[in-house]
Amino acid sequence: MGDYSNMASYYDVIMTSGYYDYAKIVDNLVLQENVESILEIGCGTGLILQELIQRKPHLQISGIDLTASMLAIAQERLKSFSNIVLSQQNVCDLHLPKVHDLIFSYGGVWYFVVDGDSEPFLVSHIAEHEANVQGIEKMAQHLSAKGDLLLGIQGPHHDYETVISNGTKYSQKIDPTDIGFTKHYYLFDGSKTLMAQTVKYRTYKLGEVEKMLSQHGLIYQPETRENKLFLRFSRA
Numbered sequence: 001m002g003d004y005s006n007m008a009s010y011y012d013v014i015m016t017s018g019y020y021d022y023a024k025i026v027d028n029l030v031l032q033e034n035v036e037s038i039l040e041i042g043c044g045t046g047l048i049l050q051e052l053i054q055r056k057p058h059l060q061i062s063g064i065d066l067t068a069s070m071l072a073i074a075q076e077r078l079k080s081f082s083n084i085v086l087s088q089q090n091v092c093d094l095h096l097p098k099v100h101d102l103i104f105s106y107g108g109v110w111y112f113v114v115d116g117d118s119e120p121f122l123v124s125h126i127a128e129h130e131a132n133v134q135g136i137e138k139m140a141q142h143l144s145a146k147g148d149l150l151l152g153i154q155g156p157h158h159d160y161e162t163v164i165s166n167g168t169k170y171s172q173k174i175d176p177t178d179i180g181f182t183k184h185y186y187l188f189d190g191s192k193t194l195m196a197q198t199v200k201y202r203t204y205k206l207g208e209v210e211k212m213l214s215q216h217g218l219i220y221q222p223e224t225r226e227n228k229l230f231l232r233f234s235r236a
């Protein structure tokens with residue numbers, strides 16, 4: 001379920017070679033004035049949290065991730081910030097000592113894909129439906145009574161390969177499956193395979209997601225803002 005161990009040591013160079021734009025992601029987090037505590041689900045190597053804490057140094061931040069080797073990089077990156085607490089956890093068994101004003105995930109456990117004008121659909125790193133239901137319940141237990149959930153938006157995934165900043169070749173291949181799709185990630189140095197990682201994803205229609213989240217009082221808030229990078233679900 002969404003283990004990124006093989007990719008961890010190459011993750012930053014792949015992502016910062018244009019895969020994600022971290023400054024733009026944090027621009028889009030659109031924090032309300034009263035937000036004091038934030039949880040990132042699937043924080044990976046901590047690239048979003050680093051950008052966030054530089055802009056909002058007084059936030060209380062929690063980050064969780066399933067993959068120990070990803071989190072180890074985040075721990076090192078964020079070690080000077082005493083108000084960031086990271087822990088290795090599967091969201092399905094999430095257990096933290098407090099609730100948060102805002103919970104978000106960007107490319108982490110759950111994210112939306114928006115393809116042109118068609119309806120957004122959710123992509124989950126968790127393949128089993130029951131585990132998704134449990135993860136949503138655990139997540140919701142860690143959100144304050146008037147809190148918001150923001151789930152990141154990405155464009156459609158497709159097969160491609162590209163040379164990244166360190167001169168190696170990144171390649172991804174997508175195979176449709178009964179529950180969603182399987183994505184194969186590779187990094188090549190000439191003919192040598194440096195990294196190969198396969199992740200099985202489950203997909204959900206927006207209506208199915210709305211139903212699962214509404215069980216926990218989280219209601220979809222359509223926003224017409226151009227180029228938004230998150231869909232918002234609110235309790236307030």
Ligand SMILES: C[S@@+](CC[C@H](N)C(=O)[O-])C[C@H]1O[C@@H](n2cnc3c(N)ncnc32)[C@H](O)[C@@H]1O
Pocket residue numbers: 001002003004015020041042043044045046047048064065066067070089090091092105106107108109125126
């Ligand atoms: C594509 S990375 C995104 C990392 C980070 N948000 C970023 O923007 O760079 C997805 C992360 O989700 C984590 N993940 C996948 N399934 C998870 C689960 N069930 N519980 C917690 N984290 C999970 C993976 O370990 C991985 O680090």
